[in-house]
Amino acid sequence: MTMLEQGTITIHSENIFPIIKKSLYSGHEVFLRELISNAVDAIQKLKMVSRAGEFSGEVAEPEIQIAIDKDNKTLSITDNGIGMTPDEVKKYINQVAFSSAEEFIQKYQSNGEAIIGHFGLGFYSSFMVAQKVEIDTLSYQKDAQAVHWTCDGSPNFTLEDSSRTQQGTTVTLTLQEEELEYLEPARIRQLVKTYCDFMPVPIKLDGEVLNKQKAIWRQSPRELKQEDYLEFYRYLYPFQEDPLLWVHLNTDYPFQINGILFFPKMRPDVDVTKGQIKLFCSQVFVSDHCEEIMPRFLLPMRGVIDSPDIPLNVSRSALQVDRTVRKIADFVAKKVGDRLNELYKENRSEYITCWQDIGTFVKFGAMNDEKFKKQVEDIIIYRTTYQGEETATKSADTPTVEVQGQEGDPWQEVNTTPNQKDQQGRTYTTLKEYLERNKERHENRVFYCSDEASQATYVELHKKQGLEVLFMDSFIDSHFISFLEREYKDVKFSRVDSEIDKTLIDENKAAEIVDSTTNKTRSELIKEIFEKALNKPNVTIRTEALKSDNPQGTPPAIVLLPEFMRRLQEITALMEQKAVQFPETHTLLVNTSHPLIQNLVSLSQSSIIQGEGQSPSAELANMICHHVYDLALMSQKAFDAEAMKAFVERSNQVLTRLTSK
Numbered sequence: 121m122t123m124l125e126q127g128t129i130t131i132h133s134e135n136i137f138p139i140i141k142k143s144l145y146s147g148h149e150v151f152l153r154e155l156i157s158n159a160v161d162a163i164q165k166l167k168m169v170s171r172a173g174e175f176s177g178e179v180a181e182p183e184i185q186i187a188i189d190k191d192n193k194t195l196s197i198t199d200n201g202i203g204m205t206p207d208e209v210k211k212y213i214n215q216v217a218f219s220s221a222e223e224f225i226q227k228y229q230s231n232g233e234a235i236i237g238h239f240g241l242g243f244y245s246s247f248m249v250a251q252k253v254e255i256d257t258l259s260y261q262k263d264a265q266a267v268h269w270t271c272d273g274s275p276n277f278t279l280e281d282s283s284r285t286q287q288g289t290t291v292t293l294t295l296q297e298e299e300l301e302y303l304e305p306a307r308i309r310q311l312v313k314t315y316c317d318f319m320p321v322p323i324k325l326d327g328e329v330l331n332k333q334k335a336i337w338r339q340s341p342r343e344l345k346q347e348d349y350l351e352f353y354r355y356l357y358p359f360q361e362d363p364l365l366w367v368h369l370n371t372d373y374p375f376q377i378n379g380i381l382f383f384p385k386m387r388p389d390v391d392v393t394k395g396q397i398k399l400f401c402s403q404v405f406v407s408d409h410c411e412e413i414m415p416r417f418l419l420p421m422r423g424v425i426d427s428p429d430i431p432l433n434v435s436r437s438a439l440q441v442d443r444t445v446r447k448i449a450d451f452v453a454k455k456v457g458d459r460l461n462e463l464y465k466e467n468r469s470e471y472i473t474c475w476q477d478i479g480t481f482v483k484f485g486a487m488n489d490e491k492f493k494k495q496v497e498d499i500i501i502y503r504t505t506y507q508g509e510e511t512a513t514k515s516a517d518t519p520t521v522e523v524q525g526q527e528g529d530p531w532q533e534v535n536t537t538p539n540q541k542d543q544q545g546r547t548y549t550t551l552k553e554y555l556e557r558n559k560e561r562h563e564n565r566v567f568y569c570s571d572e573a574s575q576a577t578y579v580e581l582h583k584k585q586g587l588e589v590l591f592m593d594s595f596i597d598s599h600f601i602s603f604l605e606r607e608y609k610d611v612k613f614s615r616v617d618s619e620i621d622k623t624l625i626d627e628n629k630a631a632e633i634v635d636s637t638t639n640k641t642r643s644e645l646i647k648e649i650f651e652k653a654l655n656k657p658n659v660t661i662r663t664e665a666l667k668s669d670n671p672q673g674t675p676p677a678i679v680l681l682p683e684f685m686r687r688l689q690e691i692t693a694l695m696e697q698k699a700v701q702f703p704e705t706h707t708l709l710v711n712t713s714h715p716l717i718q719n720l721v722s723l724s725q726s727s728i729i730q731g732e733g734q735s736p737s738a739e740l741a742n743m744i745c746h747h748v749y750d751l752a753l754m755s756q757k758a759f760d761a762e763a764m765k766a767f768v769e770r771s772n773q774v775l776t777r778l779t780s781k
């Protein structure tokens with residue numbers, strides 16, 4: 121191919137200038153953020169040259185002044201920073217998209233001062249609101265000539281000598297008629313609060329400092345106390361409950377990232393799909409919708425992330441999602457995992473206290489993120505019926521030592537023996553510990569309860585026979601159980617009401633003959649009585665003698681629904697977006713050891729002796745069968761109006777019969 125010509129593409133400033141002015145930035149208001157950022161940069165740069173020994177004058181107390189002149193419709197921003205020489209104005213201002221930042225950073229080592237501007241465009245955002253922009257500036261350099269630059273929004277400017285004697289820069293905007301809102305002090309205050317609150321220089325309006333300045337996330341955790349974090353949280357999220365715990369991100373490698381992430385107390389009204397983190401870039405507020413920077417499962421966390429390495433678009437108002445952003449999200453997840461591990465090891469009581477709220481995050485994270493799962497799998501805990509060994513019951517009296525945590529949290533206290541109990545004295549365990557402890561009795565089988573109140577009878581039954589039950593009652597747990605079963609292939613979870621473990625049954629009693637004429641065992645007899653009374657082909661009657669030292673303390677009957685069937689029901693309900701319906705087909709386990717059931721046998725036997733037809737005792741026995749069934753069913757499902765009415769009516773009838781003698 122023959123090359124016809126080689127050259128440089130030219131840009132006509134008349135055409136490109138309106139684009140820069142109007143289209144680059146999303147909202148007009150960011151002009152103030154850009155000008156204040158330039159002023160902060162100028163002050164930081166002065167510090168850097170002064171440290172390099174290139175400025176012999178006195179570095180004045182840094183400050184930025186905003187002045188409003190309503191008569192002349194001007195707004196001006198003055199800094200006492202580095203200023204510009206006439207040549208610098210020509211170089212950096214007259215050439216669009218030319219920033220001094222790179223040169224500067226290369227030449228002078230930064231010592232914590234972050235330079236905000238990089239694109240060389242920010243200054244021009246002032247034309248979004250101004251019909252005329254003027255710069256009056258005097259450089260720090262010896263014998264520098266002060267200059268005055270003026271531009272009316274066309275690509276033409278004037279540059280002339282200025283009589284300015286004060287080192288630094290004043291940028292004055294004569295506002296367009298439709299932008300006069302920026303002459304209102306309240307509007308300026310609000311903008312400074314939003315974008316510039318944590319900039320490290322006081323920003324004044326009429327002598328009043330408008331910004332807080334202290335970006336504590338850039339400090340070392342060693343310098344901060346618990347109260348500093350709480351105060352900061354309260355400042356960011358006023359009128360909210362204090363956070364449960366926080367993670368201080370403070371790292372330079374593989375990217376520079378500072379921040380503090382708080383775990384809030386979960387409330388039902390929190391939208392878990394919405395990011396709540398405020399994203400800053402070198403202390404300049406960028407956005408509070410930066411979902412991309414957080415792993416999805418940590419979205420409800422609050423706080424700030426500040427990183428100059430986050431790729432922003434030129435307008436500095438949005439993220440550009442790329443590999444770095446994804447890596448940062450991974451990094452955040454890792455740091456959160458580290459912090460949880462640290463808390464688990466060093467302050468178990470606090471970990472347990474927070475668990476109610478953070479447990480859901482952690483489980484969700486483990487299900488969604490393989491790396492995070494690896495980090496937290498050993499510190500996922502479950503409330504258990506196990507009361508613990510002697511050591512685990514120590515609580516308030518356990519000696520504690522104050523230690524300086526790795527991340528420098530001196531307030532952390534460390535128990536010498538980890539306390540496994542919460543403030544209500546309830547014990548917590550890991551799955552590993554559970555499986556290990558119960559290996560002998562039921563290897564790889566986990567009994568759990570998903571609703572403490574309605575499954576209380578079942579839990580009690582297990583507890584009395586020394587079978588340990590885990591409470592898995594958070595909304596995420598039904599999914600989490602399936603996840604655990606996929607993870608640990610041999611382990612099976614059974615809800616306390618799904619099946620009855622053979623250790624709960626007294627095998628010897630089952631075969632006892634109670635009817636000598638028919639040679640029927642008690643079990644067979646009871647089964648018959650119930651089958652006849654209930655007359656429900658879908659309900660399988662099973663009779664067992666439940667083990668107990670005190671049969672009166674065991675339930676007379678329980679309803680069982682096999683684990684797989686219940687899960688199928690739940691999935692179907694989820695897919696059809698309906699409430700879970702308790703299936704008609706299930707098992708009624710009648711406890712042959714219970715005195716009530718034994719009495720029932722006598723009652724129905726006496727009715728047989730009395731002869732044909734429905735004798736009063738046969739009727740009563742029938743009613744009691746229904747009643748026993750209803751009582752057992754109640755812990756499985758809520759009764760509808762009709763069932764409730766029938767239950768109450770029958771209760772009254774039974775009581776009347778029993779008291780009529």
Ligand SMILES: Nc1ncnc2c1ncn2[C@@H]1O[C@H](COP(=O)(O)OP(=O)(O)OP(=O)(O)O)[C@@H](O)[C@H]1O
Nearest residue numbers: 158159162212219220237238239240241242243289
């Ligand atoms: N108040 C100021 N004092 C000293 N120099 C300034 C000031 N304002 C702007 N400059 C100079 O003008 C250059 C261009 O400014 P501009 O705001 O357009 O871009 P930037 O701040 O470098 O980058 P960005 O577009 O990312 O904000 C700056 O790099 C700086 O050298």
